Amino acid sequence: MRRPASQQETALTRMVHRILLGLVVVVSILLLILWRSDNPRLERLRLTVADALLPSMSWFSEPMQFASAMTKDYRNFFDVYNQNRELRREIQRLRAWRDTARQLEEENAQLRALNNVRLAVRSTFVTGDIVADSGGPFLQSALVNVGARDGVIDGSAAVDGNGLVGRVVGVGEHATRLLLLTDFSSRVPVAIQPSGLSAILSGDGTTAPLIEFLESPDEVSPGDLVRTSGDGGVFPPDLPVGRLIVVPGGTWRVALAADFARLEFVRVLRYTPDIRIDRPGGLIISRPEREGPAPPAADGG
Amino acid sequence: MEPSQWFAPWRLVQIALFMGLGLGAIFIEAAPLGLTANAYPSPDLLFCVVAFWATRRPESTALLAVFALGLVRDLITDAPVGGGVLTLVLAAEFLKALSQGLGRRNFVTQFLLIALVSGIVVLVQWAIVIALLAPPPYLFDLIRQWLATLAAYLAVVLVFRGLFRMRWPKPAVV
Structure with missing residues (x-):
């Protein structure tokens, strides 16, 4: 006996729904396995999503951060005039120090030139806003709005004005993921x-x-x-x-x-370590691969 | 729901609205309001939105929409990718199945059921992390997050009822 058309359609909807649910469960379990095995593709997907959503996230995070800071600093809000005066005084003092530092730097450079001193490459940095955090209890991490286009490299250190905050564990084009020092896996x-x-x-x-x-x-x-x-x-x-x-x-x-309670900006260091030769392998200079078999290595290095 | 209604304009508009609200919930959840290790965890706002929508508008709480939102949340907030979305999808399907009967109950019963489902979601996520031998978060933090989620659910109910005048679906005619 044939079933009415409406019943057949409902059965079809139910079947499609069940198949989709099964697929979603399987995909979720596969994603969990990839997450646990620290698959780099998942990290790339994470940063791709972050890159795409970063502008929209700023619309939400900035007003919320502002409101949160206002609530936290409501006492300072009433004291803003005195703070302003104090800051202006501080700027005057720092300007005097800046001039002194410039003079010293010039003098230092002249002396170094006289002595022909070669210095190690200094660290440079790029400053970024924290636009998102993990929020939940599973991970202590944050998303910063600087990325590969700003010269951030994977593994770099991130600091605030006082000290180390964490390290870069994922770099997108416009976003960087930081693992904070307080995280279980840091x-x-x-x-x-x-x-x-x-x-x-x-x-x-x-x-x-x-x-x-x-x-x-x-x-x-x-x-x-x-x-x-x-x-x-x-x-x-x-x-x-x-x-x-x-x-x-x-x-x-x-x-x-580091002051994690007031962390709004971080400096991501672009650091290149000095080349140290501490074992014989370090003496071999790597060259771009050429066609044909490599010549045999000479004994005695 | 009949297959002819899968792509009905009213349904697509409702799904779009649901996804917009879900994305907003994710962004609010991810806003960096406390980076200290002892900061109060953000509530699971996405669960609140999904739970509200799944019980009031089950026909427009599309499975793939919930999956997409859960996946984006897992990726943005660094939660165990796959664990959050799996529990969210299963919770949404469970609440959708109960939506008809739940509408006839009083608010306290509805809230207790949501609290129970939310608690199970948190516990299952915790169990998944332990089963995968990853460092699990402190139970104390999970309980704090669960309590924050329950408080946030009440706020979501008030806001959505005020904004969208969303009521329980009418009982099906037998």
Whole structure:
């Protein structure tokens, strides 16, 4: 017996819906597997979406940041006149310092020229606005509105006026994704001053990340400065990270120098490490590939 | 719904409106209001919008639209990609299936069901992260996010009812 047309149509809708739901579930599970395996294609997709949506996101994030800052600083709002005077005074002082610094720099350059000193390439930086954050409890990250067109490279360090904030883990054309120091998967090699001991700063979702792999804890004390060590050649050395603190239970942590509560802009460093030759392989100069078989390597380097 | 209504203009307009509101929810959710590790987590605003729409306008809460919104949210907010969208799609389908019966209940019952579904969504996301051996967030933070989501849902209901005069669908004629 044939079913009425309307019933057939409803059955067709239901079947299409079920097939689509199955497909969506399968695609979601595949995406989860790609996410867990840190697939670079997924990171590219993430940054492509961020690049495309960045202008629209700014429409929302800027007024919200403004409203949030107004709420936080409502006391300062009433004190704006005094702040303005204080800032103008500060500008005058800084101008005097700027002139002094310029004179010193010129003098320094002349002396260097006389001595024929060659310096390592200095770090340059690009400043960007934070336009989005992860928001949820799963990851501590942020999206910044500078990208590959501004010279940002993957792995670069990001700092605020006080210290290290995190590192670049994804670069789009116009957007960059930062992994904050507080994230569970953040690991940064650091040196503790004045002892000079090396350790790893390990994020654990709290405001004060853990210090791990510290060889001689007896040689450090609370209040010691923590700076990047430069090990691994990803971050420049001597970037301020924070100060050492000890929590009940004897665990060493770091009170971060960066002001995460007022983080609106970050400087992404464009750092190229010095070329260091610390093993025989470093003596081999890499050349562009030529046609034909490569000549055999000579013994004795 | 009959296949002839799949691409009906009124449905396409409603889907477009739903997607616009969903995108707005994602952007608000992602606005950088607190970058400290102990900052209060943003509410799951996209879930609030989807839950409201799925119960009031189930015929225009298109599966692929929910999937697209969930995927964009996962990508923008760095949530476990796939985990957020999977739980959102399943929650939307569950609420769509209940929409007829839910309209006849009082608001407290409706709210408790939304709270339960939202709680399950958060727990399943947490379980997925653990199952994939990724570092899981603190349960305390998840509970705070869940509470923020419930508060945000009330705000979404008030705003949407005021803005779009959206009521429960009329019961089907038997």
